[in-house]
Amino acid sequence: MKACIVAVGSEMLTPFRVDTNSLVITERLNAVGYDVRLKAVAADHVEELARVIEGAMGWADLIVITGGLGPTEDDITRDAVARVLDVPLDVDEAIVTGIQERFARRGMTMPENNRRQAMVPRGATVLENRNGSAPGLWLERGATSLVLLPGPPREMTPMLDAVIHDRLAVRSRGSGLFRRVLKLTGRTESDVDARAQPVYSKWTTEQVPIATTILAVSGQIELHLTADAPDCQSGEAALDAAVRQLEAILGDVIYSTEGRPLEAVVGDLLRERKLTVALAESCSGGLLASRLTDIPGSSDYVERGVVCYSNRAKVELAGVPEAMIAEHGAVSEPVARALAQGIRERSRTDVGIGVTGIAGPGGGTPQKPVGLVCVGVAVEDDVWVRTFQFVGGRELVKYQSATAALNMLRLLLLKGPR
């Protein structure tokens, strides 16, 4: 079955924005057997969008349109679809009431222009939006189904999942593309590929063929496995076997075989072992704490963090001796060790992590260049300290610092202290 994805919004036709919704949509559609044959980004212009939709109606089994469902004059997706299908737009009073209630819950009155969001092309089914005011719409015409979803990913994704569950999965009779995402850190992309390629290259000709893509994202590596299988069971079985082969050659470099974020994997390990953690961050600037606390329930194990950006803060908050900073410099293994031990002792947690480095773009020297980062992880009385040399801009150095610290903690918790 062939699908077309259309993102609506003039702002996505500027040099500043890419459409990333379509990646999530593609992944989900592939899983229920839809092949995405065309993606388009259209301007906020009724006739132009109508032309794109009309073109796709000629060949697509499914057209997914995101964006243009807001309350302003710019939001023209409803109008364009109504024009293509040659149906009127009716006001759906149930939607108006729902939006009014949303505003009321926040102690506000619904502005009049939000009524636009209750306009529905006649014959459409309304799709509930639990995370925003714009409802989605489902329409069918001839062999083509149209799904209209709001643009913000946190609204779009759950609505898409509901449509796939309720309406699209049944059409695929189980066959489809099944995927697995392995996440790795601590090795380069070419090193991982050199090891994995002899294994995964054989999978393309097996009974259930698996295609493998390797990609590097912010210093982490992902292996995406896609099995083309006649049913879910054989697809998942082939993927399970493939993952076991990769685990055998890559070992604990793989931190998730389910595409989970590193901070969630580490959080699970802390929770299982009933351990608490405290952080003393310099160059990562709070990003390590922020990533750990992105995980629901992280208050069970994140006791506290300090961002000791100044030397004074390092001394006062983590007890790093001033003389040590003077002797070795703030970016040094002794200071990383002292940060980890100091914050652990003062917080009376099981684990302490210290991160100190040069995030750049300024502050580098020939001896200590931008991207040099020292990380200490203290578990009980044992401290593991490592020095890294990262490449990339300020935000990427911060991100890689936090990743390295999380990964050191993961390895320590998996293996016990070195």
Next chain:
Amino acid sequence: MKACIVAVGSEMLTPFRVDTNSLVITERLNAVGYDVRLKAVAADHVEELARVIEGAMGWADLIVITGGLGPTEDDITRDAVARVLDVPLDVDEAIVTGIQERFARRGMTMPENNRRQAMVPRGATVLENRNGSAPGLWLERGATSLVLLPGPPREMTPMLDAVIHDRLAVRSRGSGLFRRVLKLTGRTESDVDARAQPVYSKWTTEQVPIATTILAVSGQIELHLTADAPDCQSGEAALDAAVRQLEAILGDVIYSTEGRPLEAVVGDLLRERKLTVALAESCSGGLLASRLTDIPGSSDYVERGVVCYSNRAKVELAGVPEAMIAEHGAVSEPVARALAQGIRERSRTDVGIGVTGIAGPGGGTPQKPVGLVCVGVAVEDDVWVRTFQFVGGRELVKYQSATAALNMLRLLLLKGPR
């Protein structure tokens, strides 16, 4: 003048890849007066690509097609264009010789399939590729010009620049699209639009017309202004006047007229006033510190931060009285105030910020639902405390909490204490 950009390649229709060439192309085309009205990504399939090109021929002054010019069977752009224009493909012996020479310089013999790259739709002008074997092509049919460029950016970009210099800039005689991005926070999208729409709707018919797009991103609002002007000077002048009109009606809700991030704007204010800041974050979990320290040079004003996730940490790190937490709860205005004042005093900084709230998804009660956040900002002996009710998931509540705190600090610094 209207342009369409088509990227060709089935690999860009997977969940793993986005087309970024189109951003560079859009920037270059805008500068010479082309408005990109549609972007598409098409599969490696002659008929499907032909259908996309045919659709755009009906309205576009310019169609830029990237990719699909390689030597393999997959590379079908030449075939699709020849089909749409109904012309034969001829072998260009000069191209064959050029490719043979490229291979010879590397001590290699040209593989036979590279002859495909010398196939030229009759009537096309060949565009030299100094960085690869695939030449580009330029064709005209009726009112539409077509430019075919290779996919790899380091080949594509210099060829595009040459086309713009040699063929497109002369058409524009200095005219082009000029842009400005305004960023706002503290109001809803519909509220901002209700105020701004009567102003910006008039701009579309002025001598230098300005198109306006409004969009909401993670609880912040952006207004994108695009002026279509005969020259840079009149474009910038029209945008300056437009920005002044919006400033007059929206006031200090606008935090940047140059598309800058809020943390950079606040950082500039702190630096100008030679102020230092310390943070005591609970629900934002370090994200406020991380956003502030994303800005190069932020070590000049970020003295420290604490992530006091546990109540014990609130007491120990920011001196919040235990009795206050027991009486009012950790998420309360008194605690937000105490966090701001406490961290300011202990850090001996000019500014202290306290953030406490319920990020969710758990932990909410009828009295204190998920998304309830109290922020305190202490500047000298004055403390400003506000309570917010955010909507959205955990990460969005964290983000909006940090944004609200940054914005309160910005307003305080602009106006002095309330």
